[in-house]
Amino acid sequence: WSAGGPSPDGTPASTAAAVPVAGGLGSYLRGLVGRIGKWAGQVALGGERAALEIRFIDVAKAESEEIPLKFMQGCFFDRVEASRRWGITKEWRQENAMDTYLEDNPQPYFDLIKENYPHFWCGRTRGGATIYVEKTAEINMTNMTNAGVDVPILVNYYLFLTEYTWTVLSPAPDGPESKCISVFDVKGIGLSSINALAWQFLSQSTKLLGDHYPERAQQVFVINAPLVFSAVWSLVLPLLPEATRHKVKLAKSSEVAQLFASVADPEAIPAEYGGTLAAGPLNRDHPFEASYREFIYKLNQEHGFTPPYNSKRYAAEATES
Numbered sequence: 008w009s010a011g012g013p014s015p016d017g018t019p020a021s022t023a024a025a026v027p028v029a030g031g032l033g034s035y036l037r038g039l040v041g042r043i044g045k046w047a048g049q050v051a052l053g054g055e056r057a058a059l060e061i062r063f064i065d066v067a068k069a070e071s072e073e074i075p076l077k078f079m080q081g082c083f084f085d086r087v088e089a090s091r092r093w094g095i096t097k098e099w100r101q102e103n104a105m106d107t108y109l110e111d112n113p114q115p116y117f118d119l120i121k122e123n124y125p126h127f128w129c130g131r132t133r134g135g136a137t138i139y140v141e142k143t144a145e146i147n148m149t150n151m152t153n154a155g156v157d158v159p160i161l162v163n164y165y166l167f168l169t170e171y172t173w174t175v176l177s178p179a180p181d182g183p184e185s186k187c188i189s190v191f192d193v194k195g196i197g198l199s200s201i202n203a204l205a206w207q208f209l210s211q212s213t214k215l216l217g218d219h220y221p222e223r224a225q226q227v228f229v230i231n232a233p234l235v236f237s238a239v240w241s242l243v244l245p246l247l248p249e250a251t252r253h254k255v256k257l258a259k260s261s262e263v264a265q266l267f268a269s270v271a272d273p274e275a276i277p278a279e280y281g282g283t284l285a286a287g288p289l290n291r292d293h294p295f296e297a298s299y300r301e302f303i304y305k306l307n308q309e310h311g312f313t314p315p316y317n318s319k320r321y322a323a324e325a326t327e328s
Contacts, residue, residue, distance in 0.1 A: 066086075066087055068090060069086040069087045069089070069090035070086060072090050072093075074086065074089045074090055074093050075093060075180070076180060076181050077180075077181075077185075077220075077221050077222040077223070078092055078093045078096070078221055078222075080221070080222040081221030081222045082221075092218075092221070095218070096218065096219045099218075099219055100219070103166075105166075105170065108166065108167065108170045109167065109170055109171060109174060109175070109302075109306070110306070112163060112166075112167055113303075113306050113307045113309075113310040113312055114164055114167060114303050114306070114307060114316070115307055115312040115316050116154070116155075116156050116160065116164075116316060117164075117300075117303050117304075117307070117316045118314075118315060118316040119150075119151065119154055119156060119316065120151065120156060120161065120164055121289060122150075123146065123147040123148075123150045123151045124146050124147075124151070124161070125141070125142035125145045125146070125289055126139070126140065126141040126142070126168075126289075127139075127140055127289045127290035127291075127293070127295075127296055128140075128176070128290065128293065128295040128296060128299075129275055129276065129277055129284055129286075129290050129293060129295075130271065130274070130275030130276075130284065130293070130295070131184075131271070131275060132183070132188060132225070132270045132271045132275070133270065133271060133272060134183035134270075135182070135183040135184040136177075136183050136184065136186045136187055136188050136225045136270075137172065137176060137177050137184075137186075137187045137188070137295075138187070138188050138190065138270075138271060138275060139172075139187055139188070139189050139190065140190040140192065140277070140290075141189070141190065141191050141192070142192045142194075143191045143192065143193050143196060144192070144193050144194055144195040144196035145195075146205060148202060148204045148205045148208070152204060157204075158204055158207045158208050158211070161208050161212075162208060162211050162212055162215070165208075165212045165215075166215065169215075169216065169220060171299065171302070172187065173185075173220070173223065175302070176295065176299075183225070185223070186222075186223055186224065186225035187223055187224060187225060188224075188225050188226045188227075188228065188270060189224060189226075189227050189228070190227075190228045190230060191227070191228070191229050191230070192230050192231050193229060193230070193231060193232050193233070194230075194231035194233070194260070195233065196232075196233065224254055225254070226254050226255075226256060226270070227254050227255045227256070228255075228256050228258060228266060228267075229255060229256070229257045229258070230257075230258045230260075230262075230263045230266065230280075231258075231259070231260045231263060232257055232258070232259065263280050263281065264280060264281025265281075267280050267281055267282060268281060268282075277290065303316075304316075
C-alpha cells in the first residue's frame with residue numbers, strides 16, 4: 008500500500024504487505040474495489056481477519072506474478088483466480104515432467120490406437136487455427152483393451168497428442184494459430200457407445216484439458232448427430248469448461264458441408280465433409296499427420312521400440328513406464 012492510510016484489515020500502510028502494481032496504482036485500486044464484495048462475504052461467513060489476510064496475500068502474489076495469457080483469458084482477467092489456476096497447473100506440470108513429455112514418453116502402441124481411436128488433423132482455418140477431427144462413434148475400446156491398452160495408457164497418449172499440438176504443431180502463445188477447431192463426428196453413436204472404460208477416458212481427458220490447457224478451443228463442432236445423441240450429449244456437456252460450452256455448434260448431416268465451409272477452404276476440408284482434401288484413410292498422407300507419425304516413430308526407436316506399433320507386445324512395458 009503506497010497511498011497512505013491503513014490496509015483493509017486496519018494495518019498501517021507502513022507495515023502492510025507491499026503490492027507491486029502492474030499498470031499503476033490506479034489500475035490496482037480499481038481491481039481492489041471489485042474484490043471488496045468478495046472480502047465482505049468472507050468476513051460475513053466468519054472468516055474475519057484471518058480470511059481477509061489470506062485473500063490480501065493472494066492479491067499481492069497475483070499482482071506480481073507472471074501469468075500466461077491463456078490463463079488470464081480463461082479466468083476473464085481475474086488475476087487472483089488466474090494465479091490460483093496457473094499455480095495448480097505449474098505443480099501438475101512439474102509432477103508429470105510435462106516440459107520433457109514429448110522426449111520421455113514413447114508411444115509403442117501408436118498405430119493400434121490410431122486404428123481404434125480414429126482422429127486426425129486436416130489443416131488450418133482461414134485464420135490459422137488447426138482443424139482436428141475425431142470420429143467418436145468409431146472408438147473401439149474393446150479392441151484396445153484386449154491388446155493391453157488400458158485407460159491410463161490412452162490418457163498418456165492423449166496428453167502426448169495435446170503437448171505435440173501446442174508445442175510442435177501450433178506453438179504460438181496467442182492469436183488464431185494458438186487455437187483449434189475440434190470436430191467430433193458422432194455419426195452412429197448411441198448410449199451403448201459410451202461404456203465404462205470409454206467414459207473413464209472421456210472424463211479424465213476432458214478434465215485435463217479444462218484444467219491445464221485453457222482457451223485453446225476456437226470452436227467445437229459436433230457433427231452428424233443422430234436423434235438419440237441428445238441423451239449422450241447431456242452426459243458430456245457438464246464435463247466441458249463453462250467458457251467452452253458457448254463455442255459448441257451441433258450440426259446435422261445436411262449442415263456439415265456448410266459449417267466446414269464457413270471456416271476453411273476446400274483443400275483443408277476432407278472430401279466426406281464437402282471439401283477436396285483426399286489424404287487417405289484417417290488423413291494419413293496429410294503433412295500434419297505424416298510429420299506426427301515420423302516424430303513418434305523416431306521417438307519410439309530412440310527408446311528401443313521397433314515397428315510395427317499395432318500389437319500388445321509393448322503394452323506391458325508401456326504400462327510399467
